[in-house]
Amino acid sequence: MSTKKHSPQAKRSEALSGRLSKSASELSCASPKQTSPPRARSAHHHTPLSVVHRTQHFFTNLKSRWQRSRSRERCPAGTIFSLAPGADSSGTEYAADQSSEHSTPAHSPRHRVKKDASVTRQPSIDPVPSTSGTPAHHARAPPPELLQLEPDEGQRLREQQLRQHAFFQLKIHLKRGQNLMAMDKNGTSDPYVKFKAGGRLLHKSRIVYRELNPVWDECFTVPIEDPFVPVQLKVFDYDWGLQDDFMGSCQLDLRALELGRPQDLVLCLRDPNKPTLDMGEIVLNVTLWPKTQEDKDQYLLKNTRLSDVNKRLKAQIWSSVVTIVLVEAKNLPAMDLDTRSSDPYCKFRLGNEKYKSKVVWKSLHPSWLEQFDLHLYDDQEQVLEVTVWDKDKQTKDDFLGRCTIDLSQLEREKTHSIWQELEDGNGQIFLLLTISGTTQSETITDLASYRENPRDIEIIERRYTWYRLNENSSGVGWLCVKVYGAKGLAAADLGGKSDPFCVLELGNARLQTHTEYKTLAPNWMKIFTFTVKDISSILELTVYDEDHDHKVEFLGKLAVPLLNIRNGEKRWFALKDKKMRARAKGNYPQILLEMTVIWNVLKGAIRVVNPKEPKYMHQEAKFKRQLFIRNVMRLKAIIMWFIEVGKILQDCFEWESRIRSFLGLLAWLAFCYYYEMWMLPFLMLIFFFRNWLIYRLTGGNPLLLPVDDDDLLAEEDDEEEEEKKSLKERLQAIQEVTQTVQNAIGYVASLGEAVKNLMNFTVPYLSYIAIIMLFGAMLVLYIIPLRYLLMAWGINKFTRKILRPHTIPNNEVLDLLSRVPDDEVLLDIRELKPHPPNEHRRDARKKHKAA
Numbered sequence: 105m106s107t108k109k110h111s112p113q114a115k116r117s118e119a120l121s122g123r124l125s126k127s128a129s130e131l132s133c134a135s136p137k138q139t140s141p142p143r144a145r146s147a148h149h150h151t152p153l154s155v156v157h158r159t160q161h162f163f164t165n166l167k168s169r170w171q172r173s174r175s176r177e178r179c180p181a182g183t184i185f186s187l188a189p190g191a192d193s194s195g196t197e198y199a200a201d202q203s204s205e206h207s208t209p210a211h212s213p214r215h216r217v218k219k220d221a222s223v224t225r226q227p228s229i230d231p232v233p234s235t236s237g238t239p240a241h242h243a244r245a246p247p248p249e250l251l252q253l254e255p256d257e258g259q260r261l262r263e264q265q266l267r268q269h270a271f272f273q274l275k276i277h278l279k280r281g282q283n284l285m286a287m288d289k290n291g292t293s294d295p296y297v298k299f300k301a302g303g304r305l306l307h308k309s310r311i312v313y314r315e316l317n318p319v320w321d322e323c324f325t326v327p328i329e330d331p332f333v334p335v336q337l338k339v340f341d342y343d344w345g346l347q348d349d350f351m352g353s354c355q356l357d358l359r360a361l362e363l364g365r366p367q368d369l370v371l372c373l374r375d376p377n378k379p380t381l382d383m384g385e386i387v388l389n390v391t392l393w394p395k396t397q398e399d400k401d402q403y404l405l406k407n408t409r410l411s412d413v414n415k416r417l418k419a420q421i422w423s424s425v426v427t428i429v430l431v432e433a434k435n436l437p438a439m440d441l442d443t444r445s446s447d448p449y450c451k452f453r454l455g456n457e458k459y460k461s462k463v464v465w466k467s468l469h470p471s472w473l474e475q476f477d478l479h480l481y482d483d484q485e486q487v488l489e490v491t492v493w494d495k496d497k498q499t500k501d502d503f504l505g506r507c508t509i510d511l512s513q514l515e516r517e518k519t520h521s522i523w524q525e526l527e528d529g530n531g532q533i534f535l536l537l538t539i540s541g542t543t544q545s546e547t548i549t550d551l552a553s554y555r556e557n558p559r560d561i562e563i564i565e566r567r568y569t570w571y572r573l574n575e576n577s578s579g580v581g582w583l584c585v586k587v588y589g590a591k592g593l594a595a596a597d598l599g600g601k602s603d604p605f606c607v608l609e610l611g612n613a614r615l616q617t618h619t620e621y622k623t624l625a626p627n628w629m630k631i632f633t634f635t636v637k638d639i640s641s642i643l644e645l646t647v648y649d650e651d652h653d654h655k656v657e658f659l660g661k662l663a664v665p666l667l668n669i670r671n672g673e674k675r676w677f678a679l680k681d682k683k684m685r686a687r688a689k690g691n692y693p694q695i696l697l698e699m700t701v702i703w704n705v706l707k708g709a710i711r712v713v714n715p716k717e718p719k720y721m722h723q724e725a726k727f728k729r730q731l732f733i734r735n736v737m738r739l740k741a742i743i744m745w746f747i748e749v750g751k752i753l754q755d756c757f758e759w760e761s762r763i764r765s766f767l768g769l770l771a772w773l774a775f776c777y778y779y780e781m782w783m784l785p786f787l788m789l790i791f792f793f794r795n796w797l798i799y800r801l802t803g804g805n806p807l808l809l810p811v812d813d814d815d816l817l818a819e820e821d822d823e824e825e826e827e828k829k830s831l832k833e834r835l836q837a838i839q840e841v842t843q844t845v846q847n848a849i850g851y852v853a854s855l856g857e858a859v860k861n862l863m864n865f866t867v868p869y870l871s872y873i874a875i876i877m878l879f880g881a882m883l884v885l886y887i888i889p890l891r892y893l894l895m896a897w898g899i900n901k902f903t904r905k906i907l908r909p910h911t912i913p914n915n916e917v918l919d920l921l922s923r924v925p926d927d928e929v930l931l932d933i934r935e936l937k938p939h940p941p942n943e944h945r946r947d948a949r950k951k952h953k954a955a
Contacts, residue, residue, distance in 0.1 A: 262359055263332075271400035272328035274335070274358070277389040278309055280319045284373075284384035287341035287349040292316060294342040295351060297386065299326065302333045311342045316384075327403060328392070331358040337386060339373060350375070352383035361392045424480040425541035426454060426488065426511065427614050430461055431720050432471040436531040439494040439502045440466075447495040448504060450533070452476055454511075455484040463495045468531075473720050480539065486511040490533065492526060505529025514539060517632060519613040536720065540615040540632075541605065551586055551629040561702075568704040580711050581636035581703025583610065583666065585643070587617060588697070589627040590679075594690035596649035596657045597622075603650045604659055606695070610634045610643050612720055619650045624690075636701065637717060639708040641666055645695065647679060660688035666701050674698040736841050759905045772898040776891045857926035870924055877920075 278297060287293045292314040299306040306326040312318035335356040341349040352373025361367060366389055373383040395403075430450055439446045448470050450461040457478045464470035480486060488509040494502040505526025514520055519538045526533060564582050566572075587606055596602040604626045605619040613634055620626035634643075643664045648656040660679025679693040680686065687693070755761065756768040775783075865871045884893065904911060925933070 259359065265363070266331045266359065269394040270397045271395040271403070272331055272358075273325050273393045273395055274328045275325045275391040275393065276307070276323070278320045278322045278324075279387045279389065280317065280321070281339070282317055282385045282387060283382075284316045284318070284339065285341075285351050286316060287351060288314075290314070293349075293351065295339055296342060298338045298340065300336045300338065301326075301328070302330070306335070313342075328358065331392070334358065337371060339384075339386070354386065356390065358392060361390065363392055363394050366391045424516070424539050425616060426478045426480050427536075427538040427540065427616070428452060428476045428478065428488075429536035429612070429614075429720055430472045430474045430476070431534040431536060432469065432473075433492065433531055433533045434469050436468045436470070436492065436504055437529060438468060439496075439504070446502075446504065448492055449495055451491045451493065452478065453489045453491075454478040454487075455481060465495075480511065488537075490524070490535075492529070492531070492533065503529070505531060507533065509535075509537070511539060516540065517615055519615075521612075536612055536614075538614050541618050551588070551631045554631050564702050568702050568707075570704055570706045572704065573707060579635040579637045580639055580707040581666075581701055583634040583636050583643070583669075584631065584700045585634070586631045586674075586698040587628050587645075587695070588674075589625065589629070590647060590660075590693065590695040591625040592691040592693040593624045593626075593647065593659050594688065594693065595624060596651075596659065602659065604647050605650055607646045607648065608632055608634075608643065609646070611637060611641055611717060636666060636703055638711055639666055639703050640712060643669075643699075645697075647693075647695065658682055660690070660693045660695070662695060664699070666703075669699045669701045671700045671702075672698065733837065733841050736845060740844075757901050757905065759902075765902060769898065769902040772902070773895055776894040776898065779891060854926045854928075855921060858921045858924040861926065861930070862921065862924045866930065867924060870920065874920065 276299070281295060281297075284293055284295055293316060294311050294313045295315070295318050296311045297309040297320070299308075307324050309320050309322055312320060335358065336353060337356065338353045339351040341351050343349060352375055354371040354373055356369070356371065368389050369387070371386045371388070373386065375381055375383060433448065433450075436446055436448055438444045443466055445466040445468055447463050447465050448467065449463040450472070452459045452461075459476045459478065461472050461474050461476075464472060478488075488511055489506065490509070491506040492504040494504055496502060505528055507524040507526055509522065509524065514537065516539045519536055522535045522537055524533050524535065525531075568581055585608060587608070590604065590606070593602055593604055599622070601622045602624055603619050603621045604623070605617050606626075606628060607614065607616040615632050615634075617628040617630045620628065643666060645662045645664070647659040647661070649659055650656055661682065661684065662677050662679055663684065664677070674696070675698075676694040676696050679688040679690075679695060681688045753768075756765045759765045861867070862871055862874055
């Protein structure tokens with residue numbers, strides 16, 4: 105075997121060039137999973153390299169260093185960034201990487217040190233972005249030659265300092281994103297950020313819609329057990345109903361952070377498959393706090409309790425439902441000096457549940473009218489905390505006051521009206537609070553253990569006897585509702601079942617049953633009592649399906665007027681849909697009820713003629729085409745009734761039936777001659793007596809009688825035909841109705857403007873005629889009594905057809921007003937100047953010069 109001789113200087117240069125070429129290739133191409141063993145590296149140094157290979161390695165090293173310098177210039181000093189490691193790059197392009205939130209890294213550097221204490225940990229090279237076509241990875245320990253050339257004592261000291269602590273907390277302030285990728289067709293994105301460590305999801309930010317420079321401004325703290333595992337940041341574009349688009353990722357190396365010191369970082373986003381693509385930056389502030397073993401134990405204990413609470417919340421094992429109606433507040437302090445007002449909103453907290461109301465802008469006496477349902481647990485603190493805040497768009501919200509309500513002191517199954525003074529501030533807040541929906545079988549609302557006592561009923565009947573008007577009872581009566589159960593409900597869940605519960609509302613009082621899970625025939629067996637404040641009120645029962653996160657879905661509704669209740673009658677009631685016009689979905693859904701109402705007749709009559717209590721929670725009616733047409737038709741029906749009465753009188757005036765006209769004339773003359781003021785109510789009593797006879801003979805109002813399914817099907821067919829109409833037909837129907845309303849409103853406005861123009865001498869001739877007519881009417885009324893004038897007017901109307909058969913019936917007052925122009929006509933007849941002012945002056949100057 106032949107060997108070549110080389111000089112010592114040539115051997116040293118060859119070895120040095122080999123080491124540089126090897127380190128450059130490792131930095132640019134090596135994978136973290138594949139590291140060459142020392143035996144291979146040593147063999148590589150003794151392998152002869154050609155001049156071409158040496159030149160290629162030299163330029164590769166030079167190119168990688170030049171790219172590193174460019175990337176460092178792009179990101180400010182102190183910035184820590186890298187791409188997702190190759191071990192995780194397979195799933196970074198998809199938002200649906202549902203990693204386990206409880207998984208832990210299996211091969212952490214921290215764990216390896218604990219297993220083998222004799223192995224000395226080598227400092228790692230700072231991860232850098234790669235632009236050479238191969239994704240840069242978190243490199244492992246460099247060769248010993250590089251360690252001898254570039255030692256990093258600071259990194260080694262930081263790692264030793266990190267191993268001294270058992271637990272860390274990482275406080276992250278996610279500020280904003282800059283120059284993100286546009287993933288949607290409109291040139292924007294809907295970005296959000298996921299923070300992960302070792303495959304475990306730490307935090308997911310909110311979605312900022314239609315923004316390439318989103319501002320999240322979120323602060324959160326996450327536990328860190330192993331600081332040697334980097335925190336991965338992945339940005340995604342939210343797509344509703346589709347798979348979210350990947351927008352880039354980066355890494356946060358916790359080893360480079362100083363303990364207990366906030367640091368502002370700018371992380372550059374990269375795509376492992378497209379390393380040269382610039383995908384924007386993430387700006388955040390991070391602080392790594394070391395904790396002791398005792399802090400770790402306390403955190404784990406607290407975290408275990410929170411997880412148990414969350415599991416129980418998801419399982420919906422609550423004992424009662426706290427229904428809060430936020431009505432209004434008064435006398436709040438003014439926090440905005442410019443407008444001398446505030447923009448108040450409220451926050452509610454009960455245990456771990458929190459709710460926030462809407463903001464009422466520029467008001468010191470806001471009215472919210474919002475309803476919140478919170479869930480009460482036996483082992484939680486039963487204190488409701490209410491805080492009032494002033495909304496500020498630019499600065500932090502101002503605190504206006506707070507109050508606490510001890511729910512353990514309030515009576516269950518009763519609506520409480522609470523005015524609460526605000527502590528640490530000024531003002532009062534008004535709430536309606538109800539604790540209902542109890543699940544315990546031993547509560548007083550449980551019908552299975554309820555035994556009716558006749559003596560209690562006698563006491564209630566004596567309390568509401570008609571002559572007891574000075575009693576301290578707040579209402580006019582007492583209502584007892586026994587809710588047994590329901591059947592035939594619609595299936596709201598995917599498994600063909602529902603989780604139904606029933607809500608009872610009487611005015612502003614609101615109670616509800618517990619939830620029966622996985623059934624279409626619930627058996628609630630509850631009894632509720634209400635204080636009746638108005639006997640004309642309507643009891644509303646609504647059945648809902650309870651979904652996850654305590655959301656509800658409508659199943660059916662029933663409305664029962666209190667005056668229609670038959671005491672002690674146990675019967676099934678059919679449930680209606682939301683519009684209350686047809687049967688609800690399901691297999692003929694029904695609810696089994698038994699109701700009893702006891703009330704004071706005299707107190708009820710007095711209450712009816714007093715102002716009605718407003719219902720705080722009501723839905724505002726939005727504009728709907730069918731509702732608009734239906735309201736117009738209702739008004740038209742009332743107007744047509746008056747028109748029919750007018751036609752009957754007109755037939756009498758025209759002597760279509762001589763007997764009826766003659767009797768009408770005699771009745772009119774007798775009424776005018778003998779009329780007294782007490783006769784007007786008597787005439788109305790005659791109409792009431794006529795309708796009472798019809799009511800007794802027909803068995804009741806046809807609108808209150810039960811409806812057959814055939815009639816409901818006919819109504820549904822009408823609705824389907826209405827829905828099948830084309831857009832042109834619907835627009836034509838709306839046009840016809842709006843045209844009728846438009847003409848009626850125009851006619852009334854024209855009459856009003858005619859009266860105004862008649863009195864302000866718009867047409868002096870007609871105004872003088874009106875003055876003469878008023879003088880004549882004044883003299884006639886002064887000389888002749890009104891009854892004789894009415895008799896003369898009746899004789900004229902009844903005899904006109906006989907004496908003047910060809911005359912046209914008229915009304916002198918309306919005829920005069922029809923001659924007076926309204927404002928629209930005045931605008932039409934207003935004259936314009938023949939010539940513009942400048943042109944008129946120009947013509948005058950020309951004539952003057954010509955003269």
